[in-house]
Amino acid sequence: MTSDPSAIPLHHAARRGLLIVMTGASGVGKGTLREQWLAGQDVFYSTSWTTREARPGERDGIDYIFVTPAAFEAKVMADGFLEHASFVGNSYGTPIEPIEAALSRGQDVVLEIEVEGAMQVKARMGDEAILVFIMPPSLTELRRRLEGRATETPERIEKRLARAREEIREAHEFRFVVVNDDLEKAVEGLRAIQTAERARQLPENEWTPEDRAARLRADTLRSYALSDADLQRVVES
Numbered sequence: 001m002t003s004d005p006s007a008i009p010l011h012h013a014a015r016r017g018l019l020i021v022m023t024g025a026s027g028v029g030k031g032t033l034r035e036q037w038l039a040g041q042d043v044f045y046s047t048s049w050t051t052r053e054a055r056p057g058e059r060d061g062i063d064y065i066f067v068t069p070a071a072f073e074a075k076v077m078a079d080g081f082l083e084h085a086s087f088v089g090n091s092y093g094t095p096i097e098p099i100e101a102a103l104s105r106g107q108d109v110v111l112e113i114e115v116e117g118a119m120q121v122k123a124r125m126g127d128e129a130i131l132v133f134i135m136p137p138s139l140t141e142l143r144r145r146l147e148g149r150a151t152e153t154p155e156r157i158e159k160r161l162a163r164a165r166e167e168i169r170e171a172h173e174f175r176f177v178v179v180n181d182d183l184e185k186a187v188e189g190l191r192a193i194q195t196a197e198r199a200r201q202l203p204e205n206e207w208t209p210e211d212r213a214a215r216l217r218a219d220t221l222r223s224y225a226l227s228d229a230d231l232q233r234v235v236e237s
C-alpha cells in the first residue's frame with residue numbers, strides 16, 4: 001500500500017454525498033413521495049426554517065424549525081442559508097451548515113423546497129445540485145389534491161395554483177422531471193435517479209446491472225425529453 005494520498009484512484013477516495021433537490025408545486029405530492037422514497041434509507045433530510053404558523057400536528061424541529069420573521073432575517077444577514085425564498089406570504093430557508101457536513105461525510109442530502117429556492121441552489125452549487133421537478137398529471141388533479149388536503153383556505157389554494165402554472169412552464173430548468181400520477185411509479189423514478197447519479201461517480205466498468213438499469217430509466221426522466229407542448233398540456237388540463 002502507498003501512503004501517498006494522490007496515488008489513490010479518485011473513486012476509491014471517500015465518496016461525497018449526492019445533493020438532490022426535490023421541487024414542484026405545493027400540493028403536487030413532494031412530502032408524500034419523499035416519505036416513501038427515503039423510508040429505510042440513511043439520507044440526510046434538511047429541515048427548513050419557516051416563518052409560517054405550524055399546522056395542527058406539525059412538530060417544531062422535525063417538520064420545520066418555526067421562527068419569527070426577526071429570527072429569520074438575522075439568519076439571512078449572517079449568511080446562514082444555502083437558499084431562502086418567500087412563498088405565499090411566508091419565508092422559508094435551508095440552513096447551510098448541516099448540509100455541508102452531511103455531504104462531506106458521504107451522506108446523500110435531500111431538500112424539498114419551492115422552485116425559486118431550487119434555482120438558487122442550482123446557481124450556487126452548479127452541477128453538484130441534482131434538481132428534480134415533481135409534476136402533477138394535470139392542474140385539475142393538483143387542485144383536487146390541494147383541496148383534499150384541506151390545510152388551506154380557498155384563497156390560498158388559488159394563489160398556490162397560480163404559482164404552480166408558472167412553475168410548470170419552467171420545468172426545463174431542472175435536470176429531471178417526475179410525473180406524480182401513480183405514486184409507486186413516481187417513487188421508483190426517484191430511486192432510479194438516485195442510483196443513476198451515484199453510479200455516475202464511478203467508472204462505467206464498475207457499474208452493476210442495477211446501476212445500468214437505473215441509468216436507462218433515469219434517462220427517460222430527463223427534462224429535455226419533454227416538449228413545451230407537453231408542459232402546456234398539463235397547465236391547460
Ligand SMILES: Nc1nc2c(ncn2[C@@H]2O[C@H](COP(=O)(O)OP(=O)(O)O)[C@@H](O)[C@H]2O)c(=O)[nH]1
Pocket residue numbers: 024025026027030048049052083084085087092093094112113114115116117118
Ligand atoms: N425555498 C424554500 N422552499 C421551501 C423550504 N421549505 C419548504 N419549502 C417549500 O415551501 C412551499 C410551502 O411549504 P408549506 O407551507 O409547508 O406548504 P406545503 O408544502 O404546500 O405543505 C413548499 O413548496 C415547500 O416545498 C425551504 O427551506 N426553502
Ligand SMILES: Nc1ncnc2c1ncn2[C@@H]1O[C@H](COP(=O)(O)OP(=O)(O)O)[C@@H](O)[C@H]1O
Pocket residue numbers: 024025026027028029030031032033145146148149180181182183
Ligand atoms: N400520486 C398521488 N396520487 C393521489 N394523491 C396523491 C399522490 N401523491 C400525493 N397525493 C395527495 O396529495 C396531497 C398533497 O400531497 P403533499 O405530499 O402534501 O404535497 P406537497 O408536499 O408537494 O405540498 C396529499 O393529500 C397526498 O395524500
